[in-house]
Amino acid sequence: MIEVLRAGVLTTVQDLGRSGFQHHGVPVSGAMDPLSLRTANLLVGNPEHAAALEFTLVGPSLAFDADALIALCGGDFGARLGDTPVPMARPVAVAAGSVLEFANCRLGCRGYLAVAGGIGVEPVLGSRSTYLRAGFGGFEGRALKRGDRLAADMPDAGVFPGLHERLSATAASFVSPHWAASLHPERMARSPQVIRFVSARHWESLDTDARARFLGTEYRLGADSDRMGYRLEGGALEQASDATVLSAGVAFGTIQLPPDGNPIVLMADRQTTGGYPRLGEVASVDLPLLGQLKPGYSLRFEKVALAEAQKLWLVQEHSIAQLHEAILAHIRE
Amino acid sequence: MVDLESLHLSFSPLGDRALLVELASEPGPETSASVRAIADRVRTMALPGVSDIVPAFCSVALHYDPAVLGEADSERTPYDALVLRLQESLFDADALPQEDGRLHEIPVAYGGRFGEDLDELAATLEMGADTLIELHCATTYSVYMLGFAPGFPYLGPLDHRLIVPRRDSPRTQVPAGSVAVANAYTAVYPLNLPGGWHLLGRTPLTLFDPNRDPPALLSAGDRVRFVPIDAAEFARLENGART
Numbered sequence: 001m002i003e004v005l006r007a008g009v010l011t012t013v014q015d016l017g018r019s020g021f022q023h024h025g026v027p028v029s030g031a032m033d034p035l036s037l038r039t040a041n042l043l044v045g046n047p048e049h050a051a052a053l054e055f056t057l058v059g060p061s062l063a064f065d066a067d068a069l070i071a072l073c074g075g076d077f078g079a080r081l082g083d084t085p086v087p088m089a090r091p092v093a094v095a096a097g098s099v100l101e102f103a104n105c106r107l108g109c110r111g112y113l114a115v116a117g118g119i120g121v122e123p124v125l126g127s128r129s130t131y132l133r134a135g136f137g138g139f140e141g142r143a144l145k146r147g148d149r150l151a152a153d154m155p156d157a158g159v160f161p162g163l164h165e166r167l168s169a170t171a172a173s174f175v176s177p178h179w180a181a182s183l184h185p186e187r188m189a190r191s192p193q194v195i196r197f198v199s200a201r202h203w204e205s206l207d208t209d210a211r212a213r214f215l216g217t218e219y220r221l222g223a224d225s226d227r228m229g230y231r232l233e234g235g236a237l238e239q240a241s242d243a244t245v246l247s248a249g250v251a252f253g254t255i256q257l258p259p260d261g262n263p264i265v266l267m268a269d270r271q272t273t274g275g276y277p278r279l280g281e282v283a284s285v286d287l288p289l290l291g292q293l294k295p296g297y298s299l300r301f302e303k304v305a306l307a308e309a310q311k312l313w314l315v316q317e318h319s320i321a322q323l324h325e326a327i328l329a330h331i332r333e
Numbered sequence: 334m335v336d337l338e339s340l341h342l343s344f345s346p347l348g349d350r351a352l353l354v355e356l357a358s359e360p361g362p363e364t365s366a367s368v369r370a371i372a373d374r375v376r377t378m379a380l381p382g383v384s385d386i387v388p389a390f391c392s393v394a395l396h397y398d399p400a401v402l403g404e405a406d407s408e409r410t411p412y413d414a415l416v417l418r419l420q421e422s423l424f425d426a427d428a429l430p431q432e433d434g435r436l437h438e439i440p441v442a443y444g445g446r447f448g449e450d451l452d453e454l455a456a457t458l459e460m461g462a463d464t465l466i467e468l469h470c471a472t473t474y475s476v477y478m479l480g481f482a483p484g485f486p487y488l489g490p491l492d493h494r495l496i497v498p499r500r501d502s503p504r505t506q507v508p509a510g511s512v513a514v515a516n517a518y519t520a521v522y523p524l525n526l527p528g529g530w531h532l533l534g535r536t537p538l539t540l541f542d543p544n545r546d547p548p549a550l551l552s553a554g555d556r557v558r559f560v561p562i563d564a565a566e567f568a569r570l571e572n573g574a575r576t
Contacts (some may be wrong), residue, residue, distance in 0.1 A: 019384040019396070020384055020493055021385075021548065022385040022387045023388060023479065023553065024397065024483065024549035024552075025480050025481070025482060025483045025541075026483045026543075026549075027486075027546065028385075041444065115456060124543050124544065125543055133482075133484070134483050134543070137543070168535075180434050198348055200346070246389070246391055246392075247389055247390060247480055248353060249353060249389055249392065249393075249396075250394075251351045251385040251394075253348055271480060271481055271482070272387055272479070272480055273387065273394075273478060273480030273481070278347075280348070281346075281347060281348025282348070283349060284348065306412055307412075309348075309349040310403065310410050310412060311410075313350070313399050314404065314405035314411075315405055317400040318405060
């Protein structure tokens with residue numbers, strides 16, 4: 001079991017989301033930075049879509065009552081086991097009785113903790129992701145709080161057996177290998193963050209000035225941004241058309257233009273449909289960077305062709321497959 | 334029976350992992366039947382890589398995995414590959430027989446503590462509360478789409494005499510089961526939610542339950558008729574639903 005000693009600001013169980021139920025009006029939810037969740041899972045021998053913890057801005061403190069195999073990816077929260085900093089982006093064997101502590105986020109916005117075997121909560125509608133607004137999924141449909149106890153399966157003895165041997169032979173609270181997945185965390189530090197997008201129909205109805213303004217504006221992420229949507233501040237766009245738009249399906253990364261002209265980007269807990277004009281959608285490869293943006297930080301948009309965005313995605317999937325193979329090559333060591 | 338070939342469909346990207354199939358028509362029961370026919374057809378095609386088929390007023394969104402539909406070194410994008418598949422198969426003459434949406438009768442206790450806005454709205458519309466209830470129950474509605482919240486149905490067409498804008502100030506909490514109207518639609522709140530619609534009454538039925546399969550009582554393209562019940566019947570049905 002993992003006991004929550006301190007919950008942090010917003011710590012939830014997430015996986016890759018609740019697909020297949022959007023026609024029932026059920027939001028997808030899932031990790032805000034799916035790439036980090038996938039990588040953390042692969043590093044502990046899980047399927048990439050297993051349930052993990054997502055924590056936000058201020059991390060939790062977690063007590064392990066049994067040995068566990070974990071991996072940390074995404075935002076850097078200065079994780080420590082006892083007095084020792086815990087390395088990120090690699091498997092870490094943690095000794096029973098250890099307390100894993102996180103501080104404030106110093107790079108990015110959201111951290112991911114995967115545990116070998118996954119976080120043990122029952123799936124709801126095929127997913128273990130927490131959907132806070134309707135209060136279902138994850139751990140009792142809510143954010144974690146002090147005193148919660150999470151079931152974590154005992155690590156599979158066949159996954160990094162060498163680490164377990166080293167752990168039992170040492171008095172240290174953890175052991176980890178010298179290698180790490182290369183994830184380029186420094187990309188999270190770019191300011192303004194550059195977010196690529198594929199334009200949608202409403203983009204075509206904007207005049208040249210409005211388009212130039214959208215592309216030239218350094219938007220700031222509003223304080224009332226959350227897992228559902230990001231509110232962007234820094235310059236309202238005038239509506240090129242006041243035609244009402246009929247609600248239609250939206251996606252992770254849809255950039256809406258509500259009547260006040262301040263763009264909203266729909267994130268993991270977005271509704272399934274939306275009725276505001278769509279300027280476009282964030283390129284899926286850039287969603288992890290957007291998920292790691294802190295309120296108050298800035299971004300600007302760069303337009304890419306659909307073919308380019310899809311190619312970037314396929315290239316990313318290819319590198320994840322390669323990373324998976326590389327991990328599998330080490331996993332029996 | 335909807336003749337898919339007679340519809341003017343257009344395809345457009347909804348980002349790099351989804352696309353929209355849109356109909357060039359106004360929302361309404363006929364459009365809704367066409368939307369349902371398209372969604373059903375795509376569902377029976379069971380296209381690899383397509384995870385969600387999301388009908389709305391005049392469109393169907395398809396969410397897909399580009400890695401299943403394309404290769405990085407291919408000339409054809411995953412989007413083009415999917416559109417091609419849809420164009421090849423959507424109009425197959427051997428389209429499966431289409432079902433009309435299921436007809437649901439939804440019992441509603443109108444007014445009083447069940448529908449706080451009934452009397453005020455009747456006054457605004459210059460009609461008696463009884464007439465308002467009668468008009469609301471006279472139409473067999475189509476479910477245009479589910480959206481806004483899990484299991485939240487947009488129903489129409491609403492009798493033109495009942496069309497009103499939303500309330501000036503939305504409520505922070507509307508109780509689950511509330512039957513309401515706003516603009517050209519009527520709806521049932523599936524969960525306790527904030528909302529700005531005018532509350533006419535409440536149904537004891539559970540419209541959304543994440544532990545039920547399917548979780549939502551209504552599907553896009555289904556039809557709905559509201560049946561007035563009294564407080565005693567509401568209590569009886571509510572207790573029945575619990576046991």
